[in-house]
Amino acid sequence: DQDSDTTFLRIQKGFLGSGNYIEFAKERDSIYYKPEEIDVFMVSYYPWDKKTICDTFFFDYNESYSKPEGDFYNEVAPIYCCRTAGRLSYEEALKREYKVIVRNKSSLEETWATTCLIGDYDITSPGSIMYFVPKNGKNIMTCSWYNLNSRAEANHLGEVAKVYQPIMRFYYKADGQETYTDIEFGTKINTSTHSGFEFTFNMDMADLVNGIKKNLAEKKGHCSWTGRVNAFELYVQSCNLEMYEYYINSLQTGNVLSDKPIYTNVQNGYGLFAARRRHIKHTFTQNDEKLLTAIGALNYGF
Incomplete structure (x- = not known):
């Protein structure tokens, strides 16, 4: 939510189960990566100059968030958060593209996704x-x-x-x-x-x-x-196009990859990184x- 004071990311372990179903880890101790295992951060840049980083946002591990019961319910629901108040609302920030990166500290492999912010409407x-x-x-x-x-x-x-x-x-x-x-x-x-x-x-x-x-x-x-x-x-x-595509393609019971691909805009992973207001x-x-x-x-x- 680009207008909120804080931006949240949920990072959960998933795997390809039998029959090409995307499944998520169920055991409490294995659902989430430990904070010492990964680096989570976001960078911004202008679309015409993606190599020049304008701002970097570092996300901290937190367990104070409580989520109601549902598909992703867990007794402890760790999330990564970054205070972004005032950093996504000024003119230059709205012109930029945002890239979130999850880096494995051991292998140095990266999972990443990009999105743009939504402009003002009246x-x-x-x-x-x-x-x-x-x-x-x-x-x-x-x-x-x-x-x-x-x-x-x-x-x-x-x-x-x-x-x-x-x-x-x-x-x-x-x-x-x-x-x-x-x-x-x-x-x-x-x-x-x-x-x-x-x-x-x-x-x-x-x-x-x-x-x-x-x-x-x-x-x-x-x-x-x-x-x-x-x-x-x-x-x-x-919400922007990425979130719309995710909802209409992914939130269906029994969605099989071989039948209809599940929408994701995450590279080297599965999930969603999008903007909403x-x-x-x-x-x-x-x-x-x-x-x-x-x-x-x-x-x-x-």
């Missing part, structure tokens, strides 16, 4: 006042954004994202402590490589309320309003009373 609607317009029996709020703003294109500040996803963040209190939940909506695939292409998404208020109902079901009776004016924030998240947002100065009433009718404590 949310153009709705306005500062949240309002769902009654239309054909529904309450609709139109959300629009450009795939890349003109300044980013003119100065070659990052590439155009491949996929965008609008998300509404709702702030509330659970047992008196402020927190939030994200309601995800459908994705939009970008087919243009130039700026000026506008996306439009009609958000149905009923879908938003149902999303809040589902996400907060286990906290029913423990919820309350925060009292803040901007109880909602509209985010438009995005999760912090481009639009803040409201006034909430829609219809929405607040509908949330109150859930009887969750609001």
Whole structure:
């Protein structure tokens, strides 16, 4: 996530199992390389001068990260992290290509991958006042954004994202402590490589309320309003082509290499190194009373 303060890498041992399935080590002591076995770092350079390194990022081993149960769950989930705050957001950084390198200290063999950052894009609607317009029996709020703003294109500040996803963040209190939940909506695939292409998404208020109902079901009776004016924030998240290709090709049960190659952009390995943006947002100065009433009718404590 290029807008986050810290960049994380997960490095896991894998192998080619029977039937050409990609499998990962299962035993706790053999899932991850020990920190003394590998060097993990990232370099940046301009695409037209790949031999001149502009910046180097060193990743440190850490075990403080906790991951929910899932395909890659482990009781201890070590990761490599590097604080990148302010180092990926300025103009020259957005022009560069990034190469992550994992080097085996014993053999000196390297596994590596490259990616570019995503350029800035602008949310153009709705306005500062949240309002769902009654239309054909529904309450609709139109959300629009450009795939890349003109300044980013003119100065070659990052590439155009491949996929965008609008998300509404709702702030509330659970047992008196402020927190939030994200309601995800459908994705939009970008087919243009130039700026000026506008996306439009009609958000149905009923879908938003149902999303809040589902996400907060286990906290029913423990919820309350925060009292803040901007109880909602509209985010438009995005990812680049590499991450899109990975998701549509790799996240399938029983994917066999001999049948359909699993997507990877890692050289001498398998995996994904890509860019995404999760912090481009639009803040409201006034909430829609219809929405607040509908949330109150859930009887969750609001």
